[in-house]
Amino acid sequence: MTDKTPATDPVVPTAAPGASAPASAPTDPVKARPAKRGSGPLVTALIIVILLAAGLGYALWKQRTQFVSAGREVATRLDTLSSDVAQARKDTREALALAQAQAGRVAELEDTVRETQSQYNALQLAWQNFNDSASDELLANDIERLLTIASQQLRLAGNVSNAIVALETAQSRLARADRPRFSSLQQSINGDLDRLRAVSTVDIPAQSGRIERLVALVGKAPLLVPDAAAPGVTPAGEAQPATALAPQIDPQASLPADAPWWQRWRAEMASWPGRAGSALAHELGGLITIQRVDEPAALLLSPDQADLVRGALRQRLLTAQLAMLMRQPAVWKSELENVGTTLSKYFDSRSPDTVAAQGLARELAQTDIAVRLPDVADSLNAVAALRAAGFKTSEQD
Numbered sequence: 001m002t003d004k005t006p007a008t009d010p011v012v013p014t015a016a017p018g019a020s021a022p023a024s025a026p027t028d029p030v031k032a033r034p035a036k037r038g039s040g041p042l043v044t045a046l047i048i049v050i051l052l053a054a055g056l057g058y059a060l061w062k063q064r065t066q067f068v069s070a071g072r073e074v075a076t077r078l079d080t081l082s083s084d085v086a087q088a089r090k091d092t093r094e095a096l097a098l099a100q101a102q103a104g105r106v107a108e109l110e111d112t113v114r115e116t117q118s119q120y121n122a123l124q125l126a127w128q129n130f131n132d133s134a135s136d137e138l139l140a141n142d143i144e145r146l147l148t149i150a151s152q153q154l155r156l157a158g159n160v161s162n163a164i165v166a167l168e169t170a171q172s173r174l175a176r177a178d179r180p181r182f183s184s185l186q187q188s189i190n191g192d193l194d195r196l197r198a199v200s201t202v203d204i205p206a207q208s209g210r211i212e213r214l215v216a217l218v219g220k221a222p223l224l225v226p227d228a229a230a231p232g233v234t235p236a237g238e239a240q241p242a243t244a245l246a247p248q249i250d251p252q253a254s255l256p257a258d259a260p261w262w263q264r265w266r267a268e269m270a271s272w273p274g275r276a277g278s279a280l281a282h283e284l285g286g287l288i289t290i291q292r293v294d295e296p297a298a299l300l301l302s303p304d305q306a307d308l309v310r311g312a313l314r315q316r317l318l319t320a321q322l323a324m325l326m327r328q329p330a331v332w333k334s335e336l337e338n339v340g341t342t343l344s345k346y347f348d349s350r351s352p353d354t355v356a357a358q359g360l361a362r363e364l365a366q367t368d369i370a371v372r373l374p375d376v377a378d379s380l381n382a383v384a385a386l387r388a389a390g391f392k393t394s395e396q397d
Helices: 029-132 136-157 160-177 180-197 204-220 261-287 296-300 303-325 329-346 352-366 377-389
Strands: none
Touching: 136 160, 136 180, 136 377, 160 180, 180 377, 204 303, 204 329, 204 352, 303 329, 329 352
16 A cells, blocks of 8 residues: 655745746755744744733732732731720720629618618607507597587687588597597597588578678669769759650641641640640649658758768678678677668668668578587597596506
C-alpha cells in the first residue's frame, strides 16, 4: 500500500502573465517557510499567558484590597462593639448598684411600716382597753349632759328637732357602750324619743307666709280717708271733668230729622229746666254721702297719720310673727286681734282688700300655736336612779 499523504512542498503561485517576478523574492522558498510557522503561535501563546497573568494578578490585588477593607471594617465594628459592651457593662453595674440601694431603702421602709403598724395596733388595743375599762360614771355623765341639752331645747326654745337629735346621740352612745347596767336608761330614752317624734308642730313657714300676705294687704287696703298709699275718694277742691257733672240729655232726639227750626228751638227751651235740675242734683249728690262710721276720729286722719296707722299695723304683725317663733300664744292672739280691730275702725270695709285682710287676721288669731311639748323626765329620773344605786369605777374593777 502506498501512503496518501499530502505533499509537503508548498505550492508556488504562478505569476500572472505579463508580470515580472520581484527581484527581492527569495530564491529558496523551502528555507523561508519554516521560520514563519514557528514564531506566530508562540507569540500568541505568550500574549495569552501575559494577559492571564495580568488578569490573575489584578484579581488577586482586587481581592486582597477587598479583604483588607473588610478586615478594617470588621476591626472598626469590633472596636465599636467592644466600647458598647463596655458601656453596657458600666450601665449594668450602675443599675445594679442603684437597684441594690433601692432594695435597701425598700427594706428599710418595710421595716418602718411594720413598726408603725405594730405601734398602731398597740395604740388601738390600748384605746380599746381604755374604752372597755371606762367607768360607768363617765358614761352616765355623758348621757346626763345630752339629756340636759334636750330638756333645755324643749323648755326654753321649744325646739323638738334639736331635742330629738340630742336623745338620738345619747341612744347611739349607749348602744356602742353595750352596758347591761344601762338597759333601763336606754328604754326610757326610747320612750321619750317616741313621744317627741309624735308631737305635731306648727308649720312656721306657712304661717309666716300668711303674715306676709296680711302685711301686703294692709299696705294697699284703702282707709276711710284718702291717703298717699291707697286713695279712696277724690280729695275736695280737685276739679272733676265736665262730662261727670250731669248726664248728657239730647232734647232733639224725639224730633224727626226734617223738623223745622222753630220746633227744634222750642224743644231746646223746654229741656233747660230739666237739665238744670239734673246738674244741681248731681252736684249735691257728690257733696253729700251717707256712711256709718264707728270711730268718728277715723274721718279726721291726715295723710301723715294714715301712714302712722299702717306702720303700727305692720309693727304689730311683726310682733305676732316673733311671738309665734317664741311660742307665746297670748301675745300672738292679742296682736292679731288688735290688727283686726284697727282694720274695722280705720279702713274702708267696702274694699275687697280690707275684707280679705280682716278675714286673714281672724283666721290667724284662731290658729293655736301653743304646742304641748313632752319632757324627758323619764330619762332624767333613770339617770338619777343609776347614780343613787352607785357605780363601779375602773380602779375598783
